[in-house]
Amino acid sequence: MGHLENINFFKAAKGFKSWLITVDHKRIGIMYLLFIVAAFTLGGLAAGIMRIELLSPDKVLLTAKQYNQFFTLHGAIMVFLFIIPSIPAALGNFFLPLQIGAKDVAFPKLNLASLYIYVFGALFCVYSMWHGAVDTGWTFYTPYSTTTDTSVISMTLGAFILGFSSILTGMNFIVTVHKMRAPGMTWFRMPLFVWSLYATSILQVLATPVLAITLLLLIVEKTMGIGIFDPAIGGDPVLFQHFFWFYSHPAVYIMILPAMGIMSELFTTFTKKNIFGYKAIAYSSIAIALVSFLVWGHHMFLSGQSDLASTIFSALTFIVAIPSAIKVFNWISTMYKGSIDLKTPFLYGLSFLFLFSVGGFTGIVLGTLSLDVHMHDTYYVVAHFHYVMMGGTVMGFLGGLHYWWPKMFGKMYNEFWAKIACALIFVGFNMVFFTQFILGSKGMPRRYYSYLDQFQPLHQFSTSGTWVMGLGFIIVFIYLINSLFRKEEVSNSPWGGITLEWQTTSPPPVYNFIETPIVDNDPYDFEKVKI
Amino acid sequence: MNKEIKIKKHEVAHHFDNSEQEFNSAKLGMWAFLGQEILFFSGLFVAYIIFRMMHPEMFIYASKHLDWKMGALNTVILILSSFTMVMAVRSAQVNKLKQCVNYLIATFSFAGMFMVVKGFEYASKISHGYLPAKFFNAESAHESLHIFFGIYFTMTGLHGLHVLVGMGLIIWLIIKAKKGHFYEDYYTPLEMVGLYWHLVDLIWIFLFPLLYLIG
Amino acid sequence: MSKDNNHGHHFIVPVKFYVGTLIALLILTVITVAAAQIDLGAAANNVLAMLIASVKAGLVICFFMGMFWDKGFNRIILFSTLAFFGIFITFCVLDIGFRGDTYKYEKGKYNLKQVVTPLKENKYHD
Numbered sequence A: 001m002g003h004l005e006n007i008n009f010f011k012a013a014k015g016f017k018s019w020l021i022t023v024d025h026k027r028i029g030i031m032y033l034l035f036i037v038a039a040f041t042l043g044g045l046a047a048g049i050m051r052i053e054l055l056s057p058d059k060v061l062l063t064a065k066q067y068n069q070f071f072t073l074h075g076a077i078m079v080f081l082f083i084i085p086s087i088p089a090a091l092g093n094f095f096l097p098l099q100i101g102a103k104d105v106a107f108p109k110l111n112l113a114s115l116y117i118y119v120f121g122a123l124f125c126v127y128s129m130w131h132g133a134v135d136t137g138w139t140f141y142t143p144y145s146t147t148t149d150t151s152v153i154s155m156t157l158g159a160f161i162l163g164f165s166s167i168l169t170g171m172n173f174i175v176t177v178h179k180m181r182a183p184g185m186t187w188f189r190m191p192l193f194v195w196s197l198y199a200t201s202i203l204q205v206l207a208t209p210v211l212a213i214t215l216l217l218l219i220v221e222k223t224m225g226i227g228i229f230d231p232a233i234g235g236d237p238v239l240f241q242h243f244f245w246f247y248s249h250p251a252v253y254i255m256i257l258p259a260m261g262i263m264s265e266l267f268t269t270f271t272k273k274n275i276f277g278y279k280a281i282a283y284s285s286i287a288i289a290l291v292s293f294l295v296w297g298h299h300m301f302l303s304g305q306s307d308l309a310s311t312i313f314s315a316l317t318f319i320v321a322i323p324s325a326i327k328v329f330n331w332i333s334t335m336y337k338g339s340i341d342l343k344t345p346f347l348y349g350l351s352f353l354f355l356f357s358v359g360g361f362t363g364i365v366l367g368t369l370s371l372d373v374h375m376h377d378t379y380y381v382v383a384h385f386h387y388v389m390m391g392g393t394v395m396g397f398l399g400g401l402h403y404w405w406p407k408m409f410g411k412m413y414n415e416f417w418a419k420i421a422c423a424l425i426f427v428g429f430n431m432v433f434f435t436q437f438i439l440g441s442k443g444m445p446r447r448y449y450s451y452l453d454q455f456q457p458l459h460q461f462s463t464s465g466t467w468v469m470g471l472g473f474i475i476v477f478i479y480l481i482n483s484l485f486r487k488e489e490v491s492n493s494p495w496g497g498i499t500l501e502w503q504t505t506s507p508p509p510v511y512n513f514i515e516t517p518i519v520d521n522d523p524y525d526f527e528k529v530k531i
Numbered sequence B: 001m002n003k004e005i006k007i008k009k010h011e012v013a014h015h016f017d018n019s020e021q022e023f024n025s026a027k028l029g030m031w032a033f034l035g036q037e038i039l040f041f042s043g044l045f046v047a048y049i050i051f052r053m054m055h056p057e058m059f060i061y062a063s064k065h066l067d068w069k070m071g072a073l074n075t076v077i078l079i080l081s082s083f084t085m086v087m088a089v090r091s092a093q094v095n096k097l098k099q100c101v102n103y104l105i106a107t108f109s110f111a112g113m114f115m116v117v118k119g120f121e122y123a124s125k126i127s128h129g130y131l132p133a134k135f136f137n138a139e140s141a142h143e144s145l146h147i148f149f150g151i152y153f154t155m156t157g158l159h160g161l162h163v164l165v166g167m168g169l170i171i172w173l174i175i176k177a178k179k180g181h182f183y184e185d186y187y188t189p190l191e192m193v194g195l196y197w198h199l200v201d202l203i204w205i206f207l208f209p210l211l212y213l214i215g
Numbered sequence C: 001m002s003k004d005n006n007h008g009h010h011f012i013v014p015v016k017f018y019v020g021t022l023i024a025l026l027i028l029t030v031i032t033v034a035a036a037q038i039d040l041g042a043a044a045n046n047v048l049a050m051l052i053a054s055v056k057a058g059l060v061i062c063f064f065m066g067m068f069w070d071k072g073f074n075r076i077i078l079f080s081t082l083a084f085f086g087i088f089i090t091f092c093v094l095d096i097g098f099r100g101d102t103y104k105y106e107k108g109k110y111n112l113k114q115v116v117t118p119l120k121e122n123k124y125h126d
Helices: A002-006 A016-020 A025-053 A064-099 A108-130 A152-179 A192-223 A237-269 A278-294 A307-335 A344-367 A369-375 A379-409 A415-441 A453-484 B019-054 B056-063 B068-093 B097-128 B145-178 B188-212 C015-037 C042-064 C072-096
Strands: none
Touching (some): A025 A064, A025 A108, A025 A379, A025 A453, A064 A152, A064 A237, A064 A379, A108 A152, A152 A192, A152 B019, A192 A237, A192 A278, A192 B019, A192 B145, A237 A379, A237 B019, A237 C072, A278 A307, A278 C072, A307 A344, A307 A369, A344 A369, A344 A379, A344 A415, A379 A415, A379 A453, A415 A453, B019 B056, B019 B145, B019 B188, B019 C072, B068 B097, B068 C015, B097 B145, B145 B188, B188 C042, C015 C042
16 A cells, blocks of 8 residues: 555546545545535525515415425425535545544445435435425424325435434444544544534434434324324324424534534634633533433424423523533633634634524523514524524534635635635625514514515515625635636645644545654644644 | 365454454444434334323233234244354354354344244234224224334334344355354454344343233 | 454353353243233333343343443443433423323313414415
């Protein structure tokens, strides 16, 4: 293997087939990235079309049923095909082994298998769009999902298969973190992105199987009638919601935790300062992962769930705020007296800080039992979770993508256009979703095809925001692709980052490091390590 | 098959430092997988508990329609198969390659017997019309009886599916073991499939009293 | 890179543990069946059956699956999955076992016949 050691992984093998059978975690990460961007585009287009429909309370483009199908499509694609795999499967796959100084993940073949399983599951989802698209919402609540004649089965089967891809990735990461660390890389010398991926993996392994069994039971219920979810044959539809949210609430943290990990990386590298409260951030990742299992009932306050359960769930929900706030305060403290460098990745980092905080605070509002009675199923909820999922995860994903782009491809993008795009996305996002807080608090219900005339100006403003945001994404796409054709190569560490991935070449060699690195310092010790 | 099986040496994969690390990684991964299997089945157990809570008398009534003798027979078969499985692993550990193959074949046969008994049980339920709601076709003192059979068929069906997957894996092991891939320094696949197989046994240990022995 | 093909010092379990486990499991199976034939009251029978099943499961895990001699983290995985199963069932029971308690004493107070008036015609815009 001697000659492979200093060739970068793009050039090590040539041809389409070498990508299809690769077991290199970096190539697998890049293939995930391609699929994820495709899914994001598809889901984004669906959202754009929905927003155009909402320009007027009357019909613009879609019929009411098509509107239902579009928001289901948007939700299902964004959740199952985009957000959940986005950071762990694409960026995580690429950088987890690099950051802990390993040659690869623990099970490289399994890693490739989970990519194929992902694609296979995605095909089911695409098929279900063609074949009587689902109109249940991405939550597939019974009894509607057991009675509607749209393609619930193929969509749930798709999500079921995607779940296995997620579980296998999680297993792989847990073992990688436990067994593959470089010499000297103790648990508390791991970069915080690794900690967050580790916490995410725990969630993936422990929560996703419950989604799998839920969807499987739903399929069996629809085809054979077990009688546990369908009230027409003696089932309990609220039990379905319990099953569903036992997975899907932790899934929210599968989405946000990796983004939080990226934040820790950005806040140290772009302030050139050791992270404030390393252990607090590391432990809070694990705490979030564990507490996230205790709060799922806050999605069901108005479902007819017992008041005892609702009260307990409401109280537990507030606990999640504590570890999340620990992280936010630590990032802010990290900036104190740092030499702040406002490069594009860090701008996304700061956007995350603002938007995630807004999302978090409104989450407290919704977790309050008495307030939720009024806010439930309004645009307030829609705005809240978009602030967390998009303002949090997507901003984190974009921040990470810009931060690591030069490492992945060895090329730097245009900083000027990147800043413009970041500003457009930030402003556009707030135009779309801050408006929806107002709409929601005025009583505009979610998932409605039409609305009262008085809401029209706000809806139109919200829709115009999607165009600003869309423009931002188009610019990102153009300059990132353009950067690949640039001549000049970047150095090992263009931002001055010091975690292990910056100590190898850009792009890295096939086995990541020419010599296995030996670690004898904290991950963000800028005093000691100079690159 | 009379001649002794020759050992084929195992090579450690490129990204591991040594076989110790490789083995421990595989084992940790397998336990994580078993963890997800447990939670996968937990959904069924939760459904069982909730509906038993809601319809206690119906469950007692329904359980009488299952033949506990068949259930007990299957329990014994699976316990024996678990035993032959660990013995197969142990034979590889002490380099008794031929014995290892024989134990694997025994395990496979027990698994087959389990499925045959299961098949007889299913046939009798189906012929009496004790089926999930959409196909339920029997007289009953309880109008919710179909729920028990819905749960019964899903639980035992998914468990049976796991047995079938296990049988497939054991065939793969038999082939590899016959070629001499497993010996004292390398028996990872044996150990992993073994763990999986014990989990299948474990689930049945709970299914048996829960479904067959109520009241 | 060194490629030593040794498993280090793997502990090989003596056969007596396996045979002992097998016999214990078979005996416990007989006890389960026997216990089910005696009527101790539904609750006691259930508890007993589950107790025996748990002991059997413990034996399989400890000896057949080797947890008795195994690394610490594998145990943590097992116990945490069981803990999460516990959380799952606890909250579901907290809901389904306690529904409708709050308004128990107010029955008849409001006497609402029809809360929601169904729409007469389809108000969709298509």
